[in-house]
Each structure stands twice: as structure tokens, then as C-alpha cells.
Amino acid sequence: MLFSPISILAVTVLSGLMSMAVLGSLRAAAIPGLTYWISANALSIVAFVLFAMQGHAPRGLTILCANGLLAFAMLRVLNGCRLFFGRRREQWQEYAALAAMVFAIAYWTYVTPRIDIRIAAVSAFHAYVYFAIGWLALRASMPQRPKYPYRFMTVVSFLGGVGHAARGFTYALGLVHQQTLLESTPVNVAFLGIGILLLPCLSIGVVMLAHDRMAERLERLANVDELTGALSRREFLAQGQAMAKASRGAAKRLFMAIVDIDHFKSINDAHGHASGDLVLAHFGSVVAGNLRASDIFGRLGGEEFAVFFPAEEGNEAAAMIDRLRICVAASRCRVADAELSCTFSAGIDEYRAGEPLAELMARADQALYAAKSRGRNRVAAAWPMDREAESA
Numbered sequence: 001m002l003f004s005p006i007s008i009l010a011v012t013v014l015s016g017l018m019s020m021a022v023l024g025s026l027r028a029a030a031i032p033g034l035t036y037w038i039s040a041n042a043l044s045i046v047a048f049v050l051f052a053m054q055g056h057a058p059r060g061l062t063i064l065c066a067n068g069l070l071a072f073a074m075l076r077v078l079n080g081c082r083l084f085f086g087r088r089r090e091q092w093q094e095y096a097a098l099a100a101m102v103f104a105i106a107y108w109t110y111v112t113p114r115i116d117i118r119i120a121a122v123s124a125f126h127a128y129v130y131f132a133i134g135w136l137a138l139r140a141s142m143p144q145r146p147k148y149p150y151r152f153m154t155v156v157s158f159l160g161g162v163g164h165a166a167r168g169f170t171y172a173l174g175l176v177h178q179q180t181l182l183e184s185t186p187v188n189v190a191f192l193g194i195g196i197l198l199l200p201c202l203s204i205g206v207v208m209l210a211h212d213r214m215a216e217r218l219e220r221l222a223n224v225d226e227l228t229g230a231l232s233r234r235e236f237l238a239q240g241q242a243m244a245k246a247s248r249g250a251a252k253r254l255f256m257a258i259v260d261i262d263h264f265k266s267i268n269d270a271h272g273h274a275s276g277d278l279v280l281a282h283f284g285s286v287v288a289g290n291l292r293a294s295d296i297f298g299r300l301g302g303e304e305f306a307v308f309f310p311a312e313e314g315n316e317a318a319a320m321i322d323r324l325r326i327c328v329a330a331s332r333c334r335v336a337d338a339e340l341s342c343t344f345s346a347g348i349d350e351y352r353a354g355e356p357l358a359e360l361m362a363r364a365d366q367a368l369y370a371a372k373s374r375g376r377n378r379v380a381a382a383w384p385m386d387r388e389a390e391s392a
């Protein structure tokens with residue numbers, strides 16, 4: 001009795017209700033795709049109730065409507081995932097396939113009753129949707145996010161795809177025969193069980209995705225300076241420590257540059273704080289656009305920033321920061337009443353294996369002080385440099 005088709009449907013309806021409650025609790029977070037997933041659960045619950053009424057209500061409801069609704073619910077899940085991953089959604093061909101499937105079900109229900117072909121047609125549609133969801137989750141590139149929710153979605157969806165494909169082939173090839181959908185034969189119970197119980201797993205998967213998106217937003221708020229896009233001081237130091245640790249075995253040389261915008265107070269005074277903010281944001285985007293993936297860039301506070309980066313040797317490191325200085329000085333930032341430019345001064349020194357980053361930053365800060373006192377808009381190193389290499 002526990003494994004009868006009706007009890008499997010009942011369990012699925014209950015878990016669908018619970019999934020709706022959990023997904024509904026996340027609505028305030030406005031996660032892309034969430035409303036699609038909630039409506040998919042609601043539609044599938046109605047579909048399962050209709051399936052369960054087979055033999056007690058007209059076939060138009062319990063076969064045609066139920067299958068159409070469930071297929072539409074699955075498309076909602078797929079399109080919700082597309083929204084979530086920022087992909088193209090609503091493909092008309094899929095709705096055309098859904099309509100064709102409903103038409104085929106009507107034909108093999110009323111004109112030539114054949115439950116095996118009906119099951120094969122429905123399974124083919126569901127197999128496609130599951131594989132499409134699995135493919136989306138597999139291809140999703142989520143750097144620096146935990147892989148688990150995405151792998152979970154991939155595995156569940158591919159299992160669903162394989163299960164439905166196997167069911168479709170089994171019935172299309174005439175390997176099993178049955179008279180009604182809810183017969184308690186072992187093969188039918190097994191296929192219905194796999195097919196229907198994967199739906200709650202899919203719901204758990206989308207809840208995991210929604211939670212990960214919320215965690216990502218919170219981490220971003222904590223780790224990234226909203227105005228400039230640079231890492232927050234805390235995150236910069238954390239990533240810097242990790243980079244320093246990783247460099248030990250790799251014999252990689254690392255350098256720290258403390259970068260301070262020149263005469264920033266006068267920009268605020270002349271054009272207002274809001275324009276000063278625009279200049280800071282502009283500065284952040286120019287710097288970020290000129291760094292490599294290996295470099296980290298953080299805002300230490302106010303108009304003071306830091307870059308921690310690998311280089312072959314000191315002159316190369318100083319030259320790199322100097323190229324950055326030239327790019328910033330050459331760029332223009334449009335504010336309400338003017339087009340502004342800014343320059344920066346930087347102090348630079350090399351990381352010594354095992355030392356705390358605070359010591360390195362103190363030496364780079366000393367060099368920055370020297371750059372400021374020599375007239376600003378220049379890069380100064382903490383080590384003696386040839387006048388040639390030192391910029392001005």
C-alpha cells in the first residue's frame with residue numbers, strides 16, 4: 001500500500017505544498033526565477049490531484065488537463081532556472097511541443113486508446129525538460145560559489161531525464177503493458193516512484209539555488225566596497241594573506257602598492273561630495289579594468305587603496321603601478337558641472353616570506369609618504385631604485 005501509485009502521488013502533493021511554503025518564504029529576496037518555481041509547484045499539485053482522480057472524473061480532466069498542467073509546470077521550472085542563470089527564456093518551440101504532446105494524448109485517449117504511446121509521449125517531453133535543466137545547471141559558471149547546489153541540480157535533473165527516457169523507451173517498445181496509469185504493477189510503481197519523487201528533489205535543488213544567491217548577495221555586501229567595486233579592507237587582507245600563503249611553495253614574488261588619490265579634498269571642496277563619489281567610482285573602474293586576474297585590489301579607507309600582485313622583480317612591479325598611474329591620469333570622469341581627472345601617488349614594497357601583511361603595508365605606506373612629499377602623481381619604492389625606473 002505504501003508503494004501504491006496513489007500513496008506516491010499523495011507524498012508528492014504534500015512535499016509540493018512544503019516546497020511552496022519554503023519558496024514562498026524567500027519571496028522578499030526577489031530571486032530571479034522564484035515566482036516561476038512557486039507557480040510550478042502549485043500547478044504540479046493540481047496536476048497530481050487530477051491524476052489521482054482517474055476513474056472517478058472525466059478523462060479530459062484526469063488525463064488531458066493533468067498531463068498538460070504537469071508539463072507546463074515543468075516548463076515553468078526550466079524557465080525559472082533560465083531566469084536564475086540569466087539565460088534566454090520562453091522558447092516558443094517548447095510550448096509548441098507541449099501543445100503537440102497534449103494533442104497526441106487526446107488522439108491516443110479518444111480516437112485510438114493506447115496508454116503505452118501516451119506514456120511514451122509524455123515521458124519524452126519530461127525527459128527533454130529534465131535534461132535541459134541539468135544542462136543549464138552543469139554549464140552555469142559560478143566562480144567562487146560552493147559547487148554543491150549546482151551539482152545537486154545537475155545530478156537530480158539528469159537522473160530525472162534518464163528515468164523519463166527509460167520509461168518512454170520501455171513503453172514505446174512495448175516491453176510492458178498496462179490498462180490504466182495508476183496500476184500497481186512493479187514496473188509502473190518503480191517508474192512513477194522515480195519520476196514523481198524526483199520532483200521534490202528538484203524543489204529542494206531550487207531552494208538551494210535561491211539560498212546560494214542570497215548568500216552571494218550578503219557576501220558581496222560584506223566583501224566589496226559598493227562605491228568603487230574594490231574589495232573591502234577586511235576581504236582584501238583575507239585574500240592577501242591567502243595569496244601570500246599560496247606563494248610560499250611557488251617561489252612567486254609578491255608586491256604591495258598603497259595608492260592614494262592626490263588632493264582629493266579639493267575635488268570634494270570644489271565640486272561637492274557627490275562628485276567626489278563619482279570620481280572615486282571612476283577611479284575604481286579604471287584601476288579594476290587595468291589589473292590582471294592575479295592581482296587583488298582593495299579600498300583601505302577614504303581615498304586610500306591597495307594593490308597586492310605578483311611580479312618577476314621590483315622594477316617590473318613599479319612599472320606596472322606606474323602604467324596604472326598614467327591610465328588614471330589620462331582618464332576623465334563626467335560629473336554634474338565638469339569633466340574631472342585625478343592622479344594618485346603610490347608607495348610600493350615587496351612581500352617578505354612569513355611576515356604579517358600589516359608590516360608590508362607599513363613599509364609601502366612609508367614609500368607613499370615619500371611619493372607625496374616629492375610632489376605627488378608618482379610611484380615610489382621602499383627599496384632604492386634607479387632614477388630612470390622611478391616615475392614622476
Ligand SMILES: Nc1nc2c(ncn2[C@@H]2O[C@H](COP(=O)(O)OP(=O)(O)OP(=O)(O)O)[C@@H](O)[C@H]2O)c(=O)[nH]1
Pocket residue numbers: 260261262263264265266268272273274275276277280301302303372376
Ligand atoms: N566624496 C567622498 N569623499 C571622501 C570619501 N572618503 C573620504 N573622503 C574625503 O577624502 C578627503 C581626503 O583628504 P586628505 O586626507 O586631506 O587628502 P587629499 O586631499 O587627497 O590630499 P593628499 O592625500 O595629501 O594628496 C577628505 O576630504 C575626505 O572627506 C568618500 O567616500 N567620498
